[in-house]
Amino acid sequence: MLVKEKFKEFTEAYLLDADVKLISKLTYERALRQFVDYVDTLSDLPTRSDVMKYRDGLMSKGLEPTTVAFYVGIIKGFYEWIQYNGYGLNITGGIKSPKIAKTFKRSSLSREQSRRLLIHAHALSEKHIINYRNFVIISLMITTGMRTIEVERANKSDLSELDGGHVLYVMGKGKDSKSAVIRLSPLVFGLIESYIMKRSDPYEALFINHKGKHAHNRMVTRNIRYVIKDLLRDINIDDKRFSAHSLRHTTATLSLDEGADTDEAQMLLRHSDPATTKIYLHRKPKTDNFYEYKISDSLLDFFEKEKND
Template sequence: MDTGKEITNIQPTLRNPQTDVNTLSLPLDQNSLNAMFEDFVKLIDASPNTIRTYSISLRQWFKYLRENQITQPSMDTVFEYRDALRAAGKKETTVQNYIIAVKQFFKWTEARQLYPNIAKYVKSEKLSRNFKKDYLTSKQAKKVLATIDRSTLTGKRDYAMLVLMLTMGLRTIEVVRANVEDIRNVGDNTVLYVQGKGHQDKDDLVRMPEHVETAVREYLSVRKCDDLAQPLFTSTSNRNKNGRMTTRSIRGIVKKIFRKAGLDSPRLTAHSTRHTAATLSLLNGATPIETQHLLRHRNLQTTEIYAHNIDASKNPASQDVDRALFS
Protein backbone atom coordinates (compact mmCIF):
# COMPACT_ATOMS: atom_id res chain seq x y z
CA MET A 1 0.00 0.00 0.00
CA ASP A 2 1.29 3.45 -0.89
CA THR A 3 0.84 5.31 2.40
CA GLY A 4 1.37 8.74 0.89
CA LYS A 5 -1.37 8.17 -1.70
CA GLU A 6 -3.71 6.86 0.94
CA ILE A 7 -3.46 10.11 2.90
CA THR A 8 -3.49 12.40 -0.12
CA ASN A 9 -6.62 10.84 -1.57
CA ILE A 10 -8.78 11.56 1.49
CA GLN A 11 -10.82 14.51 0.25
CA PRO A 12 -13.88 15.05 2.48
CA THR A 13 -16.39 17.81 1.94
CA LEU A 14 -16.21 20.07 5.00
CA ARG A 15 -19.44 22.05 4.70
CA ASN A 16 -20.92 20.05 7.54
CA PRO A 17 -18.16 18.86 9.89
CA GLN A 18 -20.52 16.80 12.02
CA THR A 19 -21.68 14.82 8.98
CA ASP A 20 -18.14 14.42 7.71
CA VAL A 21 -16.93 13.00 10.98
CA ASN A 22 -19.40 10.15 10.60
CA THR A 23 -18.10 9.22 7.16
CA LEU A 24 -14.35 9.52 7.73
CA SER A 25 -11.85 7.62 9.78
CA LEU A 26 -8.26 8.46 10.62
CA PRO A 27 -5.59 5.91 9.66
CA LEU A 28 -4.52 4.19 12.86
CA ASP A 29 -1.97 1.72 11.50
CA GLN A 30 1.57 2.76 12.32
CA ASN A 31 2.80 3.27 8.76
CA SER A 32 -0.10 5.56 7.88
CA LEU A 33 0.29 7.52 11.10
CA ASN A 34 4.01 7.97 10.52
CA ALA A 35 3.41 9.24 7.00
CA MET A 36 0.67 11.60 8.18
CA PHE A 37 2.80 12.96 11.01
CA GLU A 38 5.82 13.49 8.75
CA ASP A 39 3.61 15.45 6.38
CA PHE A 40 2.27 17.46 9.32
CA VAL A 41 5.65 18.43 10.80
CA LYS A 42 6.94 19.62 7.42
CA LEU A 43 4.54 22.54 7.70
CA ILE A 44 5.43 23.42 11.32
CA ASP A 45 7.76 26.40 11.52
CA ALA A 46 9.30 25.39 14.83
CA SER A 47 12.50 24.17 16.46
CA PRO A 48 13.40 20.46 16.65
CA ASN A 49 12.50 20.54 20.36
CA THR A 50 8.99 21.82 19.56
CA ILE A 51 8.54 19.23 16.83
CA ARG A 52 9.67 16.54 19.26
CA THR A 53 7.09 17.79 21.79
CA TYR A 54 4.35 17.57 19.16
CA SER A 55 5.49 14.05 18.30
CA ILE A 56 5.33 12.87 21.91
CA SER A 57 1.96 14.55 22.47
CA LEU A 58 0.32 13.19 19.33
CA ARG A 59 1.64 9.72 20.03
CA GLN A 60 -0.38 9.80 23.26
CA TRP A 61 -3.49 10.95 21.38
CA PHE A 62 -3.33 8.12 18.84
CA LYS A 63 -2.55 5.64 21.60
CA TYR A 64 -5.75 6.78 23.33
CA LEU A 65 -7.72 6.26 20.11
CA ARG A 66 -6.29 2.76 19.58
CA GLU A 67 -6.88 1.66 23.18
CA ASN A 68 -10.49 2.80 22.97
CA GLN A 69 -10.99 1.46 19.42
CA ILE A 70 -11.97 4.89 18.11
CA THR A 71 -11.57 5.37 14.36
CA GLN A 72 -13.93 8.33 13.94
CA PRO A 73 -13.04 10.79 16.74
CA SER A 74 -15.38 13.71 17.36
CA MET A 75 -15.23 16.82 19.50
CA ASP A 76 -16.60 14.76 22.41
CA THR A 77 -13.63 12.41 21.97
CA VAL A 78 -11.23 15.29 22.52
CA PHE A 79 -13.12 16.35 25.67
CA GLU A 80 -13.02 12.76 26.95
CA TYR A 81 -9.31 12.55 26.16
CA ARG A 82 -8.67 15.73 28.15
CA ASP A 83 -10.64 14.32 31.09
CA ALA A 84 -8.68 11.07 30.88
CA LEU A 85 -5.39 12.97 31.04
CA ARG A 86 -6.56 14.82 34.14
CA ALA A 87 -7.79 11.61 35.75
CA ALA A 88 -4.40 10.01 35.10
CA GLY A 89 -2.83 12.75 37.23
CA LYS A 90 -1.05 14.57 34.42
CA LYS A 91 0.23 18.04 35.31
CA GLU A 92 -1.78 20.95 33.95
CA THR A 93 1.13 21.99 31.75
CA THR A 94 1.31 18.47 30.30
CA VAL A 95 -2.43 18.43 29.62
CA GLN A 96 -2.12 21.82 27.95
CA ASN A 97 0.72 20.66 25.70
CA TYR A 98 -1.15 17.48 24.70
CA ILE A 99 -4.33 19.39 23.85
CA ILE A 100 -2.48 22.11 21.95
CA ALA A 101 -0.85 19.41 19.81
CA VAL A 102 -4.24 17.86 19.06
CA LYS A 103 -5.70 21.27 18.17
CA GLN A 104 -2.81 22.08 15.83
CA PHE A 105 -3.03 18.66 14.22
CA PHE A 106 -6.73 18.91 13.40
CA LYS A 107 -6.32 22.49 12.25
CA TRP A 108 -3.89 21.06 9.72
CA THR A 109 -6.09 18.09 8.75
CA GLU A 110 -8.97 20.47 7.99
CA ALA A 111 -6.74 22.78 5.94
CA ARG A 112 -5.54 19.77 3.95
CA GLN A 113 -9.10 18.42 3.71
CA LEU A 114 -8.09 15.23 5.43
CA TYR A 115 -10.40 15.41 8.45
CA PRO A 116 -12.68 18.05 10.04
CA ASN A 117 -11.24 20.23 12.81
CA ILE A 118 -12.99 18.52 15.71
CA ALA A 119 -10.78 20.31 18.28
CA LYS A 120 -11.58 23.84 17.13
CA TYR A 121 -13.78 24.68 20.12
CA VAL A 122 -11.88 22.70 22.75
CA LYS A 123 -10.10 25.05 25.14
CA SER A 124 -6.58 24.38 26.31
CA GLU A 125 -5.92 23.87 30.00
CA LYS A 126 -6.14 27.09 32.00
CA LEU A 127 -2.82 27.52 33.75
CA SER A 128 -2.18 29.22 37.05
CA ARG A 129 -0.83 32.76 36.87
CA ASN A 130 1.73 31.85 39.51
CA PHE A 131 5.08 30.20 39.01
CA LYS A 132 5.81 26.83 40.56
CA LYS A 133 9.09 27.97 42.07
CA ASP A 134 9.87 30.77 44.53
CA TYR A 135 12.45 33.50 44.16
CA LEU A 136 15.03 34.87 46.57
CA THR A 137 14.77 38.30 48.14
CA SER A 138 17.83 40.51 47.70
CA LYS A 139 18.75 39.79 51.33
CA GLN A 140 18.49 36.02 50.79
CA ALA A 141 20.49 36.19 47.55
CA LYS A 142 23.30 38.06 49.32
CA LYS A 143 23.27 35.46 52.10
CA VAL A 144 23.48 32.62 49.59
CA LEU A 145 26.47 34.17 47.82
CA ALA A 146 28.19 34.91 51.13
CA THR A 147 28.11 31.22 52.14
CA ILE A 148 30.34 30.18 49.23
CA ASP A 149 34.01 29.61 50.12
CA ARG A 150 35.82 31.43 47.32
CA SER A 151 39.31 30.31 48.35
CA THR A 152 39.14 27.17 46.21
CA LEU A 153 38.74 26.62 42.47
CA THR A 154 35.38 24.95 43.04
CA GLY A 155 34.24 27.84 45.22
CA LYS A 156 35.31 30.42 42.65
CA ARG A 157 33.41 28.51 39.98
CA ASP A 158 30.27 28.13 42.08
CA TYR A 159 30.29 31.80 43.04
CA ALA A 160 30.82 33.00 39.47
CA MET A 161 28.17 30.63 38.14
CA LEU A 162 25.58 31.50 40.77
CA VAL A 163 26.09 35.26 40.62
CA LEU A 164 25.77 35.01 36.83
CA MET A 165 22.47 33.11 37.11
CA LEU A 166 21.08 35.43 39.78
CA THR A 167 22.03 38.59 37.92
CA MET A 168 21.56 37.66 34.28
CA GLY A 169 18.68 35.19 34.59
CA LEU A 170 20.24 32.33 32.64
CA ARG A 171 18.59 28.94 32.52
CA THR A 172 20.69 25.94 33.55
CA ILE A 173 20.82 24.68 29.95
CA GLU A 174 22.12 28.09 28.86
CA VAL A 175 24.86 27.89 31.48
CA VAL A 176 25.78 24.40 30.27
CA ARG A 177 26.02 25.55 26.63
CA ALA A 178 28.13 28.66 27.35
CA ASN A 179 31.75 28.71 26.19
CA VAL A 180 34.56 31.08 27.17
CA GLU A 181 34.48 32.62 23.69
CA ASP A 182 30.86 33.67 24.21
CA ILE A 183 32.05 36.52 26.45
CA ARG A 184 32.45 39.42 24.05
CA ASN A 185 32.29 43.20 23.82
CA VAL A 186 29.35 45.02 22.26
CA GLY A 187 29.62 48.79 22.26
CA ASP A 188 31.11 49.75 25.61
CA ASN A 189 29.70 46.72 27.43
CA THR A 190 30.72 43.14 28.08
CA VAL A 191 28.04 40.66 27.06
CA LEU A 192 27.50 36.92 27.05
CA TYR A 193 26.08 35.37 23.90
CA VAL A 194 23.46 32.79 24.84
CA GLN A 195 21.89 29.83 23.08
CA GLY A 196 18.39 30.22 24.43
CA LYS A 197 15.59 27.74 24.86
CA GLY A 198 14.52 26.33 21.49
CA HIS A 199 17.37 28.09 19.65
CA GLN A 200 19.95 26.40 17.46
CA ASP A 201 22.46 29.26 17.58
CA LYS A 202 23.85 31.63 20.19
CA ASP A 203 21.83 34.52 18.83
CA ASP A 204 20.79 36.16 22.11
CA LEU A 205 23.00 38.30 24.28
CA VAL A 206 22.81 39.44 27.89
CA ARG A 207 24.80 42.32 29.31
CA MET A 208 27.31 41.12 31.89
CA PRO A 209 27.58 43.46 34.91
CA GLU A 210 31.08 44.35 36.09
CA HIS A 211 30.82 42.33 39.31
CA VAL A 212 29.81 39.21 37.36
CA GLU A 213 32.59 39.68 34.81
CA THR A 214 35.19 40.08 37.58
CA ALA A 215 34.03 36.88 39.29
CA VAL A 216 34.02 34.90 36.03
CA ARG A 217 37.45 36.12 34.90
CA GLU A 218 38.94 35.40 38.36
CA TYR A 219 37.65 31.84 38.10
CA LEU A 220 38.97 31.41 34.55
CA SER A 221 42.37 32.79 35.58
CA VAL A 222 42.74 30.30 38.43
CA ARG A 223 41.48 27.52 36.15
CA LYS A 224 44.23 28.54 33.70
CA CYS A 225 41.84 28.43 30.78
CA ASP A 226 43.68 29.27 27.55
CA ASP A 227 41.29 27.69 25.05
CA LEU A 228 38.37 29.99 24.22
CA ALA A 229 36.35 27.05 22.85
CA GLN A 230 36.26 25.41 26.30
CA PRO A 231 33.07 25.44 28.38
CA LEU A 232 32.66 28.55 30.50
CA PHE A 233 32.16 26.39 33.59
CA THR A 234 33.70 22.93 33.90
CA SER A 235 33.38 20.01 36.27
CA THR A 236 35.86 19.54 39.11
CA SER A 237 34.85 15.96 39.88
CA ASN A 238 37.31 13.16 39.17
CA ARG A 239 34.86 11.39 36.85
CA ASN A 240 34.45 14.37 34.52
CA LYS A 241 37.33 16.69 35.43
CA ASN A 242 37.42 19.76 33.17
CA GLY A 243 34.48 18.40 31.18
CA ARG A 244 31.29 20.26 30.38
CA MET A 245 28.86 20.33 33.28
CA THR A 246 25.33 18.94 33.06
CA THR A 247 22.05 20.59 34.01
CA ARG A 248 21.69 17.96 36.72
CA SER A 249 25.04 18.80 38.30
CA ILE A 250 24.28 22.53 38.23
CA ARG A 251 20.89 21.97 39.86
CA GLY A 252 22.60 19.88 42.56
CA ILE A 253 25.25 22.52 43.23
CA VAL A 254 22.71 25.34 43.53
CA LYS A 255 20.46 23.28 45.81
CA LYS A 256 23.42 22.43 48.05
CA ILE A 257 24.37 26.12 48.35
CA PHE A 258 20.78 27.08 49.15
CA ARG A 259 20.65 24.49 51.93
CA LYS A 260 23.96 25.68 53.35
CA ALA A 261 22.43 29.16 53.58
CA GLY A 262 19.46 27.73 55.50
CA LEU A 263 17.08 27.91 52.55
CA ASP A 264 15.89 24.31 52.26
CA SER A 265 12.56 24.46 50.45
CA PRO A 266 11.25 22.29 47.59
CA ARG A 267 10.10 25.52 45.94
CA LEU A 268 13.64 26.88 45.82
CA THR A 269 15.64 25.34 42.98
CA ALA A 270 18.18 26.40 40.38
CA HIS A 271 15.31 27.84 38.34
CA SER A 272 14.56 30.13 41.28
CA THR A 273 17.65 32.12 40.30
CA ARG A 274 15.90 33.08 37.07
CA HIS A 275 12.77 34.13 38.98
CA THR A 276 15.02 36.12 41.30
CA ALA A 277 16.61 38.02 38.42
CA ALA A 278 13.17 38.85 37.00
CA THR A 279 11.64 39.93 40.29
CA LEU A 280 14.59 42.02 41.49
CA SER A 281 14.81 43.62 38.06
CA LEU A 282 11.20 44.84 38.28
CA LEU A 283 11.48 45.82 41.95
CA ASN A 284 14.49 47.99 41.19
CA GLY A 285 12.96 50.04 38.42
CA ALA A 286 13.18 48.05 35.19
CA THR A 287 10.16 48.16 32.90
CA PRO A 288 8.39 44.91 31.97
CA ILE A 289 9.83 45.20 28.45
CA GLU A 290 13.38 45.61 29.80
CA THR A 291 12.87 42.57 32.02
CA GLN A 292 11.42 40.66 29.07
CA HIS A 293 14.60 41.36 27.13
CA LEU A 294 16.73 40.28 30.10
CA LEU A 295 14.96 36.91 30.34
CA ARG A 296 14.41 36.62 26.57
CA HIS A 297 10.74 35.78 26.95
CA ARG A 298 8.96 35.47 23.63
CA ASN A 299 5.75 36.91 25.04
CA LEU A 300 5.47 39.94 27.28
CA GLN A 301 2.57 38.19 29.05
CA THR A 302 5.03 35.77 30.66
CA THR A 303 7.03 38.66 32.09
CA GLU A 304 3.88 40.42 33.23
CA ILE A 305 3.12 37.52 35.58
CA TYR A 306 6.03 38.73 37.71
CA ALA A 307 4.71 42.30 37.65
CA HIS A 308 1.20 41.08 38.50
CA ASN A 309 2.46 39.15 41.54
CA ILE A 310 4.54 42.12 42.74
CA ASP A 311 1.52 44.45 42.44
CA ALA A 312 -0.67 41.94 44.29
CA SER A 313 1.86 41.72 47.15
CA LYS A 314 1.86 45.52 47.48
CA ASN A 315 -1.92 45.77 47.65
CA PRO A 316 -2.62 47.68 50.91
CA ALA A 317 -6.24 46.53 51.19
CA SER A 318 -5.58 43.88 53.85
CA GLN A 319 -3.66 46.42 55.94
CA ASP A 320 -6.58 48.84 55.68
CA VAL A 321 -8.93 46.14 56.95
CA ASP A 322 -6.48 45.28 59.72
CA ARG A 323 -6.38 48.90 60.91
CA ALA A 324 -10.17 49.10 60.83
CA LEU A 325 -10.48 45.99 63.00
CA PHE A 326 -7.61 46.38 65.47
CA SER A 327 -6.67 50.07 65.68
Protein backbone atom coordinates (compact mmCIF):
# COMPACT_ATOMS: atom_id res chain seq x y z
CA MET A 1 0.00 0.00 0.00
CA LEU A 2 1.01 3.59 -0.63
CA VAL A 3 2.68 5.09 2.44
CA LYS A 4 4.27 8.51 2.83
CA GLU A 5 7.72 7.12 3.67
CA LYS A 6 7.84 5.37 0.28
CA PHE A 7 5.98 7.96 -1.77
CA LYS A 8 9.02 8.74 -3.93
CA GLU A 9 9.61 5.03 -4.59
CA PHE A 10 6.04 4.68 -5.86
CA THR A 11 6.48 7.61 -8.27
CA GLU A 12 9.67 5.96 -9.55
CA ALA A 13 7.82 2.67 -10.05
CA TYR A 14 5.08 4.53 -11.93
CA LEU A 15 7.66 6.07 -14.26
CA LEU A 16 9.17 2.67 -15.00
CA ASP A 17 5.71 1.34 -15.81
CA ALA A 18 4.51 4.35 -17.84
CA ASP A 19 3.98 3.63 -21.53
CA VAL A 20 5.34 6.93 -22.86
CA LYS A 21 8.27 8.05 -24.99
CA LEU A 22 11.63 8.46 -23.26
CA ILE A 23 11.63 12.24 -23.73
CA SER A 24 8.12 12.40 -22.21
CA LYS A 25 9.25 10.18 -19.34
CA LEU A 26 11.97 12.69 -18.49
CA THR A 27 9.35 15.45 -18.38
CA TYR A 28 7.10 13.29 -16.19
CA GLU A 29 10.03 12.65 -13.86
CA ARG A 30 10.69 16.39 -13.49
CA ALA A 31 7.01 17.12 -12.78
CA LEU A 32 6.68 14.29 -10.24
CA ARG A 33 9.91 15.30 -8.52
CA GLN A 34 8.38 18.71 -7.79
CA PHE A 35 5.22 17.04 -6.45
CA VAL A 36 7.32 14.73 -4.23
CA ASP A 37 9.08 17.81 -2.80
CA TYR A 38 5.64 19.24 -1.98
CA VAL A 39 4.51 15.97 -0.37
CA ASP A 40 7.66 16.03 1.80
CA THR A 41 6.33 19.22 3.43
CA LEU A 42 3.10 17.47 4.50
CA SER A 43 2.65 15.55 7.73
CA ASP A 44 0.89 12.65 6.01
CA LEU A 45 -0.04 11.38 2.56
CA PRO A 46 -1.60 14.11 0.42
CA THR A 47 -5.36 14.45 0.39
CA ARG A 48 -7.57 15.62 -2.46
CA SER A 49 -7.47 19.08 -0.88
CA ASP A 50 -3.65 19.00 -0.83
CA VAL A 51 -3.51 18.22 -4.56
CA MET A 52 -5.82 21.16 -5.28
CA LYS A 53 -3.62 23.40 -3.10
CA TYR A 54 -0.60 22.22 -5.08
CA ARG A 55 -2.38 23.07 -8.32
CA ASP A 56 -3.31 26.52 -7.03
CA GLY A 57 0.25 27.05 -5.81
CA LEU A 58 1.58 26.40 -9.32
CA MET A 59 -0.85 28.96 -10.70
CA SER A 60 0.18 31.52 -8.06
CA LYS A 61 3.80 31.13 -9.21
CA GLY A 62 2.77 32.53 -12.57
CA LEU A 63 2.99 29.29 -14.55
CA GLU A 64 0.91 29.12 -17.70
CA PRO A 65 -2.47 27.34 -17.41
CA THR A 66 -1.26 24.87 -20.07
CA THR A 67 1.80 24.01 -17.96
CA VAL A 68 -0.26 23.60 -14.77
CA ALA A 69 -2.81 21.48 -16.62
CA PHE A 70 0.03 19.26 -17.87
CA TYR A 71 1.46 18.83 -14.36
CA VAL A 72 -1.98 18.07 -12.90
CA GLY A 73 -2.53 15.52 -15.66
CA ILE A 74 0.69 13.72 -14.70
CA ILE A 75 -0.35 13.62 -11.04
CA LYS A 76 -3.77 12.27 -12.03
CA GLY A 77 -2.09 9.59 -14.13
CA PHE A 78 0.03 8.58 -11.15
CA TYR A 79 -3.00 8.19 -8.87
CA GLU A 80 -4.93 6.28 -11.53
CA TRP A 81 -1.98 3.88 -11.65
CA ILE A 82 -2.01 3.65 -7.83
CA GLN A 83 -5.68 2.61 -7.83
CA TYR A 84 -5.36 0.28 -10.84
CA ASN A 85 -2.57 -1.65 -9.13
CA GLY A 86 -4.38 -1.81 -5.81
CA TYR A 87 -1.90 0.38 -3.93
CA GLY A 88 -4.49 2.89 -2.75
CA LEU A 89 -7.33 5.19 -3.80
CA ASN A 90 -7.35 7.66 -6.65
CA ILE A 91 -7.81 10.91 -4.73
CA THR A 92 -7.65 13.07 -7.88
CA GLY A 93 -10.94 12.10 -9.52
CA GLY A 94 -12.86 15.20 -10.53
CA ILE A 95 -10.02 17.63 -9.77
CA LYS A 96 -10.17 20.26 -12.48
CA SER A 97 -7.26 21.62 -14.45
CA PRO A 98 -7.02 25.37 -15.10
CA LYS A 99 -9.12 26.62 -17.98
CA ILE A 100 -7.08 27.14 -21.13
CA ALA A 101 -8.19 29.84 -23.52
CA LYS A 102 -8.75 28.58 -27.06
CA THR A 103 -7.32 31.70 -28.61
CA PHE A 104 -3.61 32.31 -29.10
CA LYS A 105 -2.60 34.93 -26.55
CA ARG A 106 1.10 35.34 -27.23
CA SER A 107 2.06 38.56 -28.94
CA SER A 108 4.92 38.91 -31.37
CA LEU A 109 7.58 41.58 -30.98
CA SER A 110 7.70 44.35 -33.53
CA ARG A 111 10.83 44.70 -35.63
CA GLU A 112 11.90 47.65 -33.48
CA GLN A 113 11.32 45.71 -30.23
CA SER A 114 13.21 42.73 -31.64
CA ARG A 115 16.20 44.90 -32.46
CA ARG A 116 16.11 46.51 -29.00
CA LEU A 117 16.09 43.08 -27.39
CA LEU A 118 19.05 41.89 -29.46
CA ILE A 119 21.03 45.11 -28.99
CA HIS A 120 20.47 44.94 -25.22
CA ALA A 121 21.44 41.25 -25.03
CA HIS A 122 24.53 41.98 -27.11
CA ALA A 123 25.53 44.91 -24.88
CA LEU A 124 25.49 42.55 -21.89
CA SER A 125 27.29 39.74 -23.74
CA GLU A 126 30.80 41.04 -23.00
CA LYS A 127 30.29 40.86 -19.21
CA HIS A 128 30.31 37.09 -18.79
CA ILE A 129 29.97 33.91 -20.82
CA ILE A 130 26.44 33.55 -19.37
CA ASN A 131 25.42 36.82 -20.99
CA TYR A 132 27.09 35.78 -24.25
CA ARG A 133 25.17 32.48 -24.14
CA ASN A 134 21.92 34.38 -23.62
CA PHE A 135 22.64 36.61 -26.62
CA VAL A 136 23.27 33.53 -28.76
CA ILE A 137 20.03 31.86 -27.60
CA ILE A 138 17.97 34.97 -28.34
CA SER A 139 19.59 35.33 -31.78
CA LEU A 140 19.00 31.67 -32.58
CA MET A 141 15.36 31.59 -31.47
CA ILE A 142 14.23 34.84 -33.02
CA THR A 143 15.74 34.06 -36.44
CA THR A 144 14.68 30.41 -36.69
CA GLY A 145 11.47 30.08 -34.65
CA MET A 146 12.95 27.33 -32.46
CA ARG A 147 10.91 26.22 -29.46
CA THR A 148 12.47 26.32 -25.98
CA ILE A 149 12.27 22.52 -25.75
CA GLU A 150 14.21 22.27 -29.02
CA VAL A 151 16.86 24.61 -27.66
CA GLU A 152 17.09 22.50 -24.49
CA ARG A 153 17.55 19.26 -26.47
CA ALA A 154 20.12 20.66 -28.92
CA ASN A 155 23.62 19.18 -28.88
CA LYS A 156 26.88 20.38 -30.39
CA SER A 157 26.91 17.26 -32.57
CA ASP A 158 23.56 18.30 -34.09
CA LEU A 159 25.33 21.09 -36.00
CA SER A 160 26.03 20.13 -39.59
CA GLU A 161 26.24 21.38 -43.18
CA LEU A 162 23.58 20.97 -45.83
CA ASP A 163 23.35 22.41 -49.36
CA GLY A 164 26.31 24.67 -48.74
CA GLY A 165 24.98 26.16 -45.50
CA HIS A 166 25.00 25.45 -41.79
CA VAL A 167 22.07 23.66 -40.15
CA LEU A 168 21.01 22.35 -36.77
CA TYR A 169 19.11 19.06 -36.53
CA VAL A 170 16.43 19.22 -33.85
CA MET A 171 13.88 16.93 -32.25
CA GLY A 172 10.62 18.68 -33.02
CA LYS A 173 7.57 18.73 -30.80
CA GLY A 174 6.16 15.22 -30.35
CA LYS A 175 8.97 13.60 -32.38
CA ASP A 176 11.21 10.66 -31.46
CA SER A 177 14.28 11.63 -33.46
CA LYS A 178 16.21 14.70 -34.56
CA SER A 179 14.86 14.74 -38.08
CA ALA A 180 13.84 18.39 -38.39
CA VAL A 181 16.36 20.75 -39.99
CA ILE A 182 16.89 24.33 -38.80
CA ARG A 183 18.76 26.50 -41.26
CA LEU A 184 21.27 28.83 -39.57
CA SER A 185 22.31 32.12 -41.09
CA PRO A 186 26.09 32.65 -41.31
CA LEU A 187 25.79 35.28 -38.56
CA VAL A 188 23.92 33.02 -36.16
CA PHE A 189 26.18 30.05 -36.87
CA GLY A 190 29.17 32.30 -36.17
CA LEU A 191 27.68 33.26 -32.79
CA ILE A 192 27.11 29.61 -31.86
CA GLU A 193 30.63 28.71 -32.96
CA SER A 194 32.09 31.55 -30.86
CA TYR A 195 30.09 30.46 -27.82
CA ILE A 196 31.37 26.89 -28.14
CA MET A 197 34.95 28.16 -28.47
CA LYS A 198 34.56 30.43 -25.43
CA ARG A 199 33.30 27.45 -23.41
CA SER A 200 36.13 25.15 -24.41
CA ASP A 201 34.59 22.19 -22.57
CA PRO A 202 33.77 18.55 -23.40
CA TYR A 203 30.05 18.78 -22.63
CA GLU A 204 27.71 17.75 -25.45
CA ALA A 205 24.75 20.05 -24.75
CA LEU A 206 24.69 23.08 -27.03
CA PHE A 207 23.68 25.38 -24.16
CA ILE A 208 24.74 24.75 -20.56
CA ASN A 209 24.59 26.37 -17.14
CA HIS A 210 27.83 28.09 -16.16
CA LYS A 211 27.55 28.51 -12.40
CA GLY A 212 25.92 27.14 -9.27
CA LYS A 213 25.13 23.55 -8.39
CA HIS A 214 23.85 22.90 -11.92
CA ALA A 215 27.04 24.17 -13.62
CA HIS A 216 27.80 22.23 -16.83
CA ASN A 217 24.29 20.74 -16.89
CA ARG A 218 22.10 21.24 -19.94
CA MET A 219 19.94 24.36 -19.80
CA VAL A 220 16.29 23.38 -19.37
CA THR A 221 13.23 25.11 -20.80
CA ARG A 222 12.35 26.76 -17.49
CA ASN A 223 15.72 28.52 -17.32
CA ILE A 224 15.55 29.53 -20.97
CA ARG A 225 12.15 31.10 -20.38
CA TYR A 226 13.44 32.98 -17.32
CA VAL A 227 16.40 34.34 -19.28
CA ILE A 228 14.19 35.64 -22.08
CA LYS A 229 11.57 37.07 -19.73
CA ASP A 230 14.26 38.93 -17.76
CA LEU A 231 15.76 40.40 -20.92
CA LEU A 232 12.30 41.49 -22.08
CA ARG A 233 11.74 43.21 -18.75
CA ASP A 234 15.09 44.95 -19.13
CA ILE A 235 13.78 46.70 -22.25
CA ASN A 236 10.47 47.57 -20.52
CA ILE A 237 8.39 44.78 -22.04
CA ASP A 238 6.76 43.33 -18.93
CA ASP A 239 3.49 41.89 -20.11
CA LYS A 240 2.07 38.36 -19.80
CA ARG A 241 1.44 38.35 -23.54
CA PHE A 242 5.20 38.40 -24.16
CA SER A 243 7.27 35.34 -23.32
CA ALA A 244 9.88 33.03 -24.79
CA HIS A 245 7.24 31.70 -27.17
CA SER A 246 6.76 35.24 -28.45
CA LEU A 247 10.12 34.87 -30.20
CA ARG A 248 8.68 32.02 -32.28
CA HIS A 249 5.62 34.14 -33.03
CA THR A 250 7.98 36.97 -33.97
CA THR A 251 9.84 34.73 -36.43
CA ALA A 252 6.54 33.98 -38.16
CA THR A 253 5.54 37.64 -38.33
CA LEU A 254 8.95 38.77 -39.58
CA SER A 255 9.02 36.03 -42.22
CA LEU A 256 5.77 37.46 -43.58
CA ASP A 257 7.30 40.93 -43.58
CA GLU A 258 10.17 39.48 -45.61
CA GLY A 259 7.78 38.02 -48.15
CA ALA A 260 6.84 34.54 -46.96
CA ASP A 261 3.43 33.07 -47.76
CA THR A 262 1.47 30.71 -45.51
CA ASP A 263 3.09 27.56 -46.90
CA GLU A 264 6.59 28.98 -46.47
CA ALA A 265 5.83 30.12 -42.91
CA GLN A 266 4.51 26.62 -42.17
CA MET A 267 7.80 25.11 -43.39
CA LEU A 268 9.83 27.62 -41.37
CA LEU A 269 7.92 26.87 -38.16
CA ARG A 270 7.72 23.12 -38.92
CA HIS A 271 3.99 22.87 -38.29
CA SER A 272 2.37 19.62 -39.43
CA ASP A 273 -1.03 21.30 -39.58
CA PRO A 274 -1.45 24.48 -41.69
CA ALA A 275 -4.24 25.56 -39.32
CA THR A 276 -1.64 25.94 -36.56
CA THR A 277 0.43 28.26 -38.73
CA LYS A 278 -2.59 30.44 -39.46
CA ILE A 279 -2.84 31.25 -35.74
CA TYR A 280 0.40 33.21 -36.16
CA LEU A 281 -0.47 34.99 -39.39
CA HIS A 282 -1.83 38.52 -39.59
CA ARG A 283 -0.85 39.49 -43.16
CA LYS A 284 0.48 37.66 -46.22
CA PRO A 285 2.98 39.09 -48.70
CA LYS A 286 4.91 36.83 -51.14
CA THR A 287 8.41 35.84 -52.33
CA ASP A 288 10.89 32.89 -52.07
CA ASN A 289 12.80 31.37 -49.15
CA PHE A 290 15.83 31.44 -46.77
CA TYR A 291 13.84 33.58 -44.36
CA GLU A 292 16.16 32.62 -41.49
CA TYR A 293 18.89 34.51 -43.37
CA LYS A 294 16.64 37.49 -44.14
CA ILE A 295 15.43 37.86 -40.55
CA SER A 296 19.00 37.49 -39.28
CA ASP A 297 20.32 40.12 -41.70
CA SER A 298 17.56 42.59 -40.84
CA LEU A 299 17.86 42.24 -37.04
CA LEU A 300 21.56 41.55 -36.52
CA ASP A 301 23.00 44.05 -38.99
CA PHE A 302 24.26 46.12 -36.03
CA PHE A 303 26.40 43.18 -34.94
CA GLU A 304 27.76 42.63 -38.45
CA LYS A 305 28.73 46.33 -38.72
CA GLU A 306 30.44 46.17 -35.30
CA LYS A 307 32.48 43.13 -36.41
CA ASN A 308 33.63 44.92 -39.54
CA ASP A 309 34.65 48.16 -37.79
